[in-house]
Amino acid sequence: MTAEKLLTRNFGRADSHTLRAYLESGGYTAWQKAQALEPAAITEEVKQSNLRGLGGAGFPTGTKWSFIPKHHTGPVYLVINADEGEPGTFKDRYLLEREPHALIEGMLIAARAIRAAKGFVYIRGEYVEPWRRFSAAVKEAYDAGYLGRGLDVVVHRGAGAYICGEETGLISSLEGKKGWPKVKPPFPAIKGAFGMPTIVNNVETICHVPHIINRGAAWFASLGTKTQGGTRIFSVSGRVRKPGIYEASVAITLRALIYELAGGVAGNGRLKAVVPGGSSAAILRADEIDVTADVDGLRNAGTMAGSAGVIVMDETVSIPEALMVVARFYAHESCGQCTPCRESTGWIYQMTKRIVEGRGRKDDLDTILDVARRGAGTTICAFYDGAVGPYISYIEKFRAEFEALIPN
């Protein structure tokens, strides 16, 4: 099930990041076309395409754009979330390095739709080469007159904090503060960066926009499922024979992705578990992978498509150890603002660690489940809910493996 490549179509070219290569592959023709369209018509086209946010939340992109207040007369900002950090995800790194002009063209079109004259691209601080490549493309786009005539783009580097990938945490960080998420409402579309209406979109989401404008919403929608259009880039890692990025229809099944595209299971060759959407997604057992990988398909399977970071585990992998590693991550990255998250992530990491080290106590597993369930939904942002997904699913689905490590 290898759909036509959109986002990765030029990745075979060594110079795919240059303006020349982008123009040769039809680049900036969608922008030409979009300039003749009314902003509302662009938003409507994106709505009809069923494009959903590809950073993690899966929110319908056109709908998000339509939340910008109609009669607002002050500035509106477009912010690109290039703070890729969800464990198991690496697609935006490729897009920034190899298709930066698609992001710029998508920004031009999105900015017209929401009437933004300024765009910020927030790139994680560790991404030095992606930042250099993207900055060079921005310069090319200014020199060629695509930017600077209605849209200015500021490339902003993060400084190391996973929480800045959360859109309101990102906005706080962009405003020169620590990256604490903000209470919603008001949503960023009403009151976002610097107090102005703001749309925050993921890199990959925006890179799709030129294709939608060029070839139409109906075509894009037809590539996916009834509720999500298009392709997306799956980042596949862990115990597979061919780890890497794979662009496929969002309607691909996890089984086809792992066995047909990524070459099957490495390690001892027998599948034990799959994390389908970055580490914040609930884990699936080997017998649960005959599901489509779109937002609603995975939601119905009790997990989430998230950022499409697919982490594969063969039978030799210790699930308790995997949970300990994941729990350490959430303990480290909790921003500390909300008590349930700050406290639980730290304690749950300590408990998973002592279980793995053979010092677990009889009631540890039930305590973790209880703490996880009580805290879910009580915090300002979705970070803690993202930690609760793995806490509960790893233990519920592989409980015997945890119990075997706890001394009698």
Added chain:
Amino acid sequence: MSVGNDAPGAWNRPPSGRAGLADPAPRVAFTAEQLAEARRLQSLYPDPRGALLPVLQMAQDAFGYISLPVEEYVAGLFNLSPAHVHEVVTFYTLFFREPKGRHVVAVCHNLSCHLAGAPEIVARLKARLGIEVGETTEDGKVTLQSVECLCACEHAPMMQVDDRYELGLTPEKVDRILEGLR
């Protein structure tokens, strides 16, 4: 050099003759060129304060790390309290609050790298460098860190050495990379 209006307000300067936190270090200041760049960065944002992270990044490049006097200096450039800048600096992992090695080796220990043998890589680095994670070698050459996902999981295990990603690590490859550091 004189920084004119950019000097921090007198209220946050320790009184002369008293041993304040900022006293022992020499006065820090950007060069005229760096200052112009800081002002340019500030002009890119609707509120100049948006440039705080980029200017702190500049300051770290210029002064090696973000000491308390650097925090105070940067606070002055933004008319912010040093406490606010301290809050920001301590929130992010890429700001160093003490001198770092000439090279920073940051090895990923998250899930995909863990599955591919990251613990072995960390052990090798510690053994070869003779330091624990979070420490700097005595000769000031290398600071070793163990970090969360750097998003190059397809090449796990991996690490970042200064600006570069080093991919598909083996203990032997780690040795070669360390030998190449000057």
